[in-house]
Amino acid sequence: MSVSTYVLTGFLDAGKTTLLGDILAQQGSKNMRILALQFEQGDEPLLPLNSDVVVHAFSVERTQDDPEGVASEIAQLLSKGEDQFQEIWIEWNGMLPYSLLESIVLQPALKKALRIDTILHIADATRFERLLMATGGILQSQLAQSDLVILRNPPRQRQFRALKRLIRGNNPGVRITTSAGAQLLRQVFRSPLHPVTRATLLLGGAVFLALAFSPHLQGLGIPVNNIVNAFLGMLLQALPFLLIGVSLSSAIQIFIPRESLEKHMPKSFFGGMLFMLLSGLILPVCDCASVPVFRSMVRKGVPLPLAVVFFAAAPVINPVVLLSTHYAFGGDWKMTLSRAGFGVLIALALGIIFRLRPPKDSVLSGNGSGAIACACGCEEDALPGIGFRGKLLAFLRHAQAEFFSVSQYLIIGALIASVIQSFSSSLFSAGTGGGLALSILVMMAMAFLLSLCSSSDAVVARGLSGAFPAGAIMAFLVFGPIFDIKNVLMLSAGFHKRFIVRFVLLTAALVFTAIFVLYV
Incomplete structure (x- = not known):
């Protein structure tokens, strides 16, 4: 059975490690067994909060040079112990393309072991445009993958609207939030409808309405x-x-x-x-x-x-x-x-x-x-x-x-x-x-x-x-x-x-x- 996996992306000083620590504290308090994988060390190293939270870090060099070995090591972590992990949280290095993480997840040792449910991107709104200009395709790649973008230090309403347009230019369907704490977690775990489900409901609803109101509409000449x-x-x-x-x-x-x-x-x-x-x-x-x-x-x-x-x-x-x-x-x-x-x-x-x-x-x-x-x-x-x-x-x-x-x-x-x-x-x-x-x-x-x-x-x-x-x-x-x-x-x-x-x-x-x- 695959483990629900959540990925947190963002650049240096965006607040990834702090946010991940807050999330793990809230999830760990529910007696959940969680594996946290860090692909970088922030200013505040992530420490295990209790015995149910296991933290494991990988260097940037090894991640780039040996994705197959990284995947094998993660698979070994998942197989250790009697209790299966209920969640995996990944803190992904901001300067690495998301495609590299995909190459790790697609390795034979891992592709059936975990399932990426939600990808979050955290950014400082005051630095976002400068980072987009300076980092080229790396930030665009992370935005294109994201299900939810978390903006810290949001600007005034007019600038915020312009910033949302810029983000949605890279990912038109992405959700954008400035929430924190429990409210943020509710948005993280809110699963959007699968495209197949959405299309089925849309077509089914249209057919139902057409059949239900057909006599009345025909009477109106439609x-x-x-x-x-x-x-x-x-x-x-x-x-x-x-x-x-x-x-x-x-x-x-x-x-x-x-x-x-x-x-x-x-x-x-x-x-x-x-x-x-x-x-x-x-x-x-x-x-x-x-x-x-x-x-x-x-x-x-x-x-x-x-x-x-x-x-x-x-x-x-x-x-x-x-x-x-x-x-x-x-x-x-x-x-x-x-x-x-x-x-x-x-x-x-x-x-x-x-x-x-x-x-x-x-x-x-x-x-x-x-x-x-x-x-x-x-x-x-x-x-x-x-x-x-x-x-x-x-x-x-x-x-x-x-x-x-x-x-x-x-x-x-x-x-x-x-x-x-x-x-x-x-x-x-x-x-x-x-x-x-x-x-x-x-x-x-x-x-x-x-x-x-x-x-x-x-x-x-x-x-x-x-x-x-x-x-x-x-x-x-x-x-x-x-x-x-x-x-x-x-x-x-x-x-x-x-x-x-x-x-x-x-x-x-x-x-x-x-x-x-x-x-x-």
């Missing part, structure tokens, strides 16, 4: 049955492509080194643009992977215009996206090739514009020297020394996390599309002038807000094709994969806001102009 049928049809069509997309994207993220693109890139600008287009066509990279790969390219010296071409093209023209588009539109090659053509056109135009009018200053923000971490821990240079089996487990975890992350947007998008499809056959005129322009803008805004995965958005677009003209549908299919809320949040963790605003507005203007001119 076509409930049509909405439900259209909604379920879109989900059943889109989910297989979503699963294929996240699986291939996760495989690339885990098994293929990011340096492979930079290593084989031609030296000339136009050769480089062609190489980036071919890379986007071959590699099934969707939103979760395109932003970190783009960030990695820029950091490693790939010219910004070439990195922009890959970022804009890959989510639109990769094979999974084109296959799902072909399937969703009933084998319509014109729609499939048009989407690919507009994707290539917009990507090349963006690359040429950034070549002719490059940013005057660096596009990377102060904290951009490190990697952008995804919420599953598969950040750049992650998972060292765990072999193929460990990487396979990381792949499964990454695919699961990404699938449940993007499927919620698919559900919302399919629901909105089914409602629109059932209520109207033509919301906007398909002709020239204001009707087409307005419908294009509406669909671009919808694509941005819904944040659908590019491997499944074609099914939602097909559901809207009866209510919007073809040009608006194409705008939805081209603009959405390049920019949506998720992408902007991830970009904000590593790039200057001025660059992001310019990039988004320029892309929107190019998509609108190209589609309006060709469909008018």
